Amino acid sequence: xxxxxxxxxxxxxxxxxxxxxxxxxxxxxxxxxxxxxxxxxxxxxxxxxxxxxxxxxxxxxxxxxxxxxxxxxxxxxxxxxxxxxxxxxxxxxxxxxxxxxxxxxxxxxxxxxxxxxxxxxxxxxxxxxxxxxxxxxxxxxxxxxxxxxxxxxxxxxxxxxxxxxxxxxxxxxxxxxxxxxxxxxxxxxxxxxxxxxxxxxxxxxxxxxxxxxxxxxxxxxxxxxxxxxxxxxxxxxxxxx
Numbered sequence: 001x002x003x004x005x006x007x008x009x010x011x012x013x014x015x016x017x018x019x020x021x022x023x024x025x026x027x028x029x030x031x032x033x034x035x036x037x038x039x040x041x042x043x044x045x046x047x048x049x050x051x052x053x054x055x056x057x058x059x060x061x062x063x064x065x066x067x068x069x070x071x072x073x074x075x076x077x078x079x080x081x082x083x084x085x086x087x088x089x090x091x092x093x094x095x096x097x098x099x100x101x102x103x104x105x106x107x108x109x110x111x112x113x114x115x116x117x118x119x120x121x122x123x124x125x126x127x128x129x130x131x132x133x134x135x136x137x138x139x140x141x142x143x144x145x146x147x148x149x150x151x152x153x154x155x156x157x158x159x160x161x162x163x164x165x166x167x168x169x170x171x172x173x174x175x176x177x178x179x180x181x182x183x184x185x186x187x188x189x190x191x192x193x194x195x196x197x198x199x200x201x202x203x204x205x206x207x208x209x210x211x212x213x214x215x216x217x218x219x220x221x222x223x224x225x226x227x228x229x230x231x232x233x234x235x236x237x238x239x240x241x
Contacts, residue, residue, distance in 0.1 A: 001103075001156055002032040004074050004082065005145050006067070007112040008049065010035035012142045022149065025159045033149065036074050042066040050115050059116035067111070067122050074109060082107030084128040085148065087141030088117065091130030094148065096175075098131065102148065103155040110148060112141030177216045179209040 005013060013035045017023065025031040039047045043065060050060040075081040083105045092098060102108060111128060123130070133144040153159050182193040196208045 001030070001105075001153070002078060002082070002107040003034070003149055004077075004107070004109045005033065005035045005112065005142075006038055006070055006074060006109060007035060007140075007142055007145070008038050008114050009112075009140070009142060010037050013146075016146055021159060022153060025153055025156070028158065030156055030158050031153055034074075036070060038062075038066050038070045041070040041073060053116065057116070061116050062113060062118050062122070064119040064121045064125065067118065068125055071109065071111070071126055078107065080107055082109045084109045084111060084126055086111045086113070086118070086123065086126075086128035086130045087133070087144040087148070088113055088130050089132050089135075089137050091132040093135075094131050094133045094144075094151070096151075099148075099151045100155060103152045108148070108152070110141070110145040112145050114140040175217070176213055177220055179212040179216070 007013075013033070017026065017033055022031065022033070026033065039049055042049050042063075048063075049066045050062050053059070053061045071084060083102075085102070085108055087110060122128075131144075131148065133147045138144060182197060186193050186198070194208070196204055
């Protein structure tokens with residue numbers, strides 16, 4: 001699988017590409033990652049890629065021309081042209097289901113924003129798949145792009161030592177959370193490994209893990225619902241007159 005990252009700061013990825021599973025996958029020829037500097041396609045002699053927003057407001061906005069030209073040029077460098085993913089807080093929430101869809105693409109172009117965001121004509125012209133890694137705002141799209149790469153490569157055959165690991169992980173089955181895991185020592189600070197994991201009965205272990213996964217998932221969902229209810233019950237503070 002090939003990733004092309006379109007960014008104003010390609011140097012951010014230099015160390016990231018030399019770490020852990022990703023480096024192994026690249027060396028094994030299972031994954032390619034190329035980082036491209038959007039500034040290389042600006043027509044401005046000072047290499048500007050942003051300008052003030054029409055209508056006023058804070059910050060600067062990424063200009064359409066260098067981004068659109070960058071996407072066109074990078075797409076032409078390999079086949080297939082690839083699926084363009086725009087990392088934006090306004091996008092579709094990244095879930096395991098979304099990751100699975102992304103992993104079925106042979107090539108992804110990850111477009112990283114900066115400043116106050118993209119000139120909307122970038123979205124209108126390129127029709128990207130808009131993806132958000134959560135309901136918060138980062139300084140740019142580079143860290144979200146790493147999140148996409150990290151989550152997608154786990155589903156590429158051969159990247160994980162045991163592909164069953166990906167099948168058993170949290171969220172791999174309709175939002176289900178993974179069961180608790182333990183390793184040596186058997187006792188740590190008075191906390192013991194559950195006895196059922198030590199007996200060698202694989203059917204009993206599988207049943208226990210399923211039950212623990214159900215309990216953990218229900219507890220997390222209940223916690224989320226309670227948090228949402230608490231937010232709804234908050235009353236806005238008013239100033240006295």
